[in-house]
Amino acid sequence: xxxxxxxxxxxxxxxxxxxxxxxxxxxxxxxxxxxxxxxxxxxxxxxxxxxxxxxxxxxxxxxxxxxxxxxxxxxxxxxxxxxxxxxxxxxxxxxxxxxxxxxxxxxxxxxxxxxxxxxxxxxxxxxxxxxxxxxxxxxxxxxxxxxxxxxxxxxxxxxxxxxxxxxxxxxxxxxxxxxxxxxxxxxxxxxxxxxxxxxxxxxxxxxxxxxxxxxxxxxxxxxxxxxxxxxxxxxxxxxxxxxxxxxxxxxxxxxxxxxxxxxxxxxxxxxxxxxxxxxxxxxxxx
Amino acid sequence: xxxxxxxxxxxxxxxxxxxxxxxxxxxxxxxxxxxxxxxxxxxxxxxxxxxxxxxxxxxxxxxxxxxxxxxxxxxxxxxxxxxxxxxxxxxxxxxxxxxxxxxxxxxxxxxxxxxxxxxxxxxxxxxxxxxxxxxxxxxxxxxxxxxxxxxxxxxxxxxxxxxxxxxxxxxxxxxxxxxxxxxxxxxxxxxxxxxxxxxxxxxxxxxxxxxxxxxxxxxxxxxxxxxxxxxxxxxxxxxxxxxxxxxxxxxxxxxxxxxxxxxxxxxxxxxxxxxxxxxxxxxxxxxxx
Numbered sequence: 001x002x003x004x005x006x007x008x009x010x011x012x013x014x015x016x017x018x019x020x021x022x023x024x025x026x027x028x029x030x031x032x033x034x035x036x037x038x039x040x041x042x043x044x045x046x047x048x049x050x051x052x053x054x055x056x057x058x059x060x061x062x063x064x065x066x067x068x069x070x071x072x073x074x075x076x077x078x079x080x081x082x083x084x085x086x087x088x089x090x091x092x093x094x095x096x097x098x099x100x101x102x103x104x105x106x107x108x109x110x111x112x113x114x115x116x117x118x119x120x121x122x123x124x125x126x127x128x129x130x131x132x133x134x135x136x137x138x139x140x141x142x143x144x145x146x147x148x149x150x151x152x153x154x155x156x157x158x159x160x161x162x163x164x165x166x167x168x169x170x171x172x173x174x175x176x177x178x179x180x181x182x183x184x185x186x187x188x189x190x191x192x193x194x195x196x197x198x199x200x201x202x203x204x205x206x207x208x209x210x211x212x213x214x215x216x217x218x219x220x221x222x223x224x225x226x227x228x229x230x231x232x233x234x235x236x237x238x239x240x241x242x243x244x245x246x247x248x249x250x251x252x253x254x255x256x257x258x259x260x261x262x263x264x265x266x267x268x269x270x271x272x273x274x275x276x277x278x279x280x281x282x283x284x285x286x
Numbered sequence: 287x288x289x290x291x292x293x294x295x296x297x298x299x300x301x302x303x304x305x306x307x308x309x310x311x312x313x314x315x316x317x318x319x320x321x322x323x324x325x326x327x328x329x330x331x332x333x334x335x336x337x338x339x340x341x342x343x344x345x346x347x348x349x350x351x352x353x354x355x356x357x358x359x360x361x362x363x364x365x366x367x368x369x370x371x372x373x374x375x376x377x378x379x380x381x382x383x384x385x386x387x388x389x390x391x392x393x394x395x396x397x398x399x400x401x402x403x404x405x406x407x408x409x410x411x412x413x414x415x416x417x418x419x420x421x422x423x424x425x426x427x428x429x430x431x432x433x434x435x436x437x438x439x440x441x442x443x444x445x446x447x448x449x450x451x452x453x454x455x456x457x458x459x460x461x462x463x464x465x466x467x468x469x470x471x472x473x474x475x476x477x478x479x480x481x482x483x484x485x486x487x488x489x490x491x492x493x494x495x496x497x498x499x500x501x502x503x504x505x506x507x508x509x510x511x512x513x514x515x516x517x518x519x520x521x522x523x524x525x526x527x528x529x530x531x532x533x534x535x536x537x538x539x540x541x542x543x544x545x546x547x548x549x550x551x552x553x554x555x556x557x558x559x560x561x562x563x564x565x566x567x568x569x570x571x572x573x574x575x
Contacts, residue, residue: 018372031417256399261396
């Protein structure tokens with residue numbers, strides 16, 4: 001008993017530090033969430049933490065802020081746009097990358113190493129290097145402000161990482177497996193669809209989550225290629241323009257911000273394992 | 287399995303074409319445009335670069351990016367490391383990790399709104415609705431602080447947002463590396479009488495050096511490209527400009543494609559050393575495989 005007590009006491013500072021840091025990390029989001037459910041006059045006249053004086057008084061909460069931002073402020077439309085942008089922008093690059101990564105891992109062709117090194121090099125090219133020329137081409141072709149334009153752009157920007165990650169994963173699969181498949185007369189296409197892809201489901205899952213979150217949360221690419229076109233603006237673009245137009249209307253801004261975060265949070269909590277695995281594969285190995 | 291056919295090119299072809307169009311061609315084109323004037327009509331030599339390296343606005347941006355580089359990298363990596371090591375000793379590790387990792391799922395724009403609200407500033411005679419100013423008012427005798435306006439605090443305030451987002455990323459990677467250190471090694475040192483402090487500095491830290499280097503380079507790349515946070519929270523006002531935001535302004539507000547291109551090239555030049563290190567590390571890893 002006495003030993004237990006000394007143990008607990010000696011680990012007290014450790015626990016205090018950890019709990020303290022966790023609280024600091026959590027508080028900003030909690031403040032946002034609470035404020036988004038408080039009526040306008042309450043948000044503007046008292047701090048969100050004052051609700052803890054009587055947290056179960058449900059009359060102090062409201063859904064009106066959400067109703068307002070989703071309809072009147074256009075966050076509902078922006079949510080659909082985000083989905084419409086993100087889903088193809090996740091599927092297309094991963095499909096294209098999977099074929100390329102398979103060839104880099106299991107096929108022989110001249111320039112294989114050099115080309116893959118170029119892909120690794122392209123991993124860190126700042127997007128800023130590409131914006132002006134591509135926007136000019138888009139303007140000429142009428143692709144600026146269109147969904148197709150932004151799908152293609154995200155495909156281009158997502159490819160280096162996708163090819164790199166999948167090439168490493170495919171390359172790590174057992175060699176005998178492929179050799180015996182080829183001996184049995186399997187074609188490359190069969191080996192790709194029947195061996196490489198099914199065995200790489202975890203890697204494909206990680207990559208999809210990554211690309212999904214990256215596109216969903218992207219501001220720069222949407223800002224440049226969709227510009228001020230309200231009709232096609234995704235959540236990030238809409239939210240950043242609300243920051244300017246709503247100013248100090250915190251009851252609306254907090255609700256709008258939460259609308260933009262809702263889906264990523266669901267993805268994060270349900271698929272955190274794959275997300276973490278993707279991060280580890282992407283940076284420790286590389 | 288020698289393939290002397292067109293088949294491999296059918297597999298890599300689409301990816302190579304897209305990469306060529308979206309990354310290689312525009313990068314070369316930007317390099318070319320950076321030598322021309324605003325509308326890309328007249329050749330101006332290195333004028334845009336001279337402007338980029340000497341104008342007052344750009345110097346502010348460089349100064350701020352360096353401040354970001356030092357503080358952001360140091361804070362994310364060290365906090366991530368500390369949390370990775372400390373969390374390994376408690377039972378609620380998974381929960382605490384999720385909390386610190388959570389901001390990674392949120393957009394920078396969303397994080398910008400969250401923190402703008404944290405920093406909210408109101409006159410001294412009314413109730414504060416921003417948590418930080420409420421703390422200032424309740425626990426000190428100071429007046430409320432305009433965190434994002436005040437020139438001594440605003441850059442720090444922005445860097446804090448970056449640290450809040452990225453520490454979880456560093457922690458996850460460093461934690462995996464920490465758990466990879468053989469337990470016997472640490473136990474042996476403890477048996478030999480080393481205290482926790484010595485174990486950390488003499489064993490843990492040296493063993494984790496390669497991973498720390500990887501994480502730190504990733505953070506350096508992030509810092510050079512930092513844009514969203516600044517764009518949403520201050521848009522570079524009150525001396526908070528950064529290189530990437532400046533490029534956006536030159537491109538869209540001033541329509542000066544020459545200058546914007548020169549800024550992009552400077553960003554790339556800053557990143558090239560990192561790129562070379564990446565390629566070399568990949569080669570070494572391939573040699574092992």
